[in-house]
Amino acid sequence: MNQKKFVYLLLIFGGILFINACYYDKADLLYPKSATVTCDTTGVISYSQRVVPILQAQCYxxxxxxxxxxxxxxxxxxxxxxxxxxxxxYGSISHATGYFPMPQGGNQLSSCDQAVIKKWITSGCLNN
Ligand code: HEC
Known part of the structure; x- marks a missing residue:
């Protein structure tokens, strides 16, 4: 491959990476309200109603x-x-250091899903 082609390829791949980075980084900034309005972590989090559907879709x-x-x-x-x-x-879904980031090969759970699971855990992992 000649040098010119190589430079073009670099530009194309660099561009793709750059666009993806912007897309993922800005989602929370662009839609801050919808995230807070629709994310209800008040009260007791139900394992069967709130936690299982998330884990079923993303982990099981x-x-x-x-x-x-x-x-x-x-x-x-x-x-x-x-x-x-x-x-x-929580270590795996929050992508904390020392844990394998989960779901493997997929997008990180939404901040709301993470918050729901965190609340279930800090409330003592009830079977409700
Ligand atoms: C596509 C398959 C796949 C999916 C989906 C997936 N995992 Fe994993 N998970 C793995 C594999 C494979 C490992 C073993 C670690 C490795 O080899 O990377 C693992 C390891 C783990 C570990 C061990 C991490 C540690 O630090 O010891 C936890 C906890 C975990 N997964 C939780 C989850 C949770 C929670 C979800 C859903 C949000 C999930 N996984 C979704 C494949 C998956």
């Missing part, structure tokens, strides 16, 4: 009740509670 496909990826079993209350209490659930 890889983390089944037995033999889940990375030896993390989810998909039922007892299992979900274990990683809720040992810090791995």
């Amino acid at each position: 496909s890889c983390h089944s009740a037995t033999g889940g990826s990375g030896n993390i079993n989810m998909s039922n209350y007892a299992n979900d509670k274990v990683i809720g209490l040992n810090g791995k659930l």
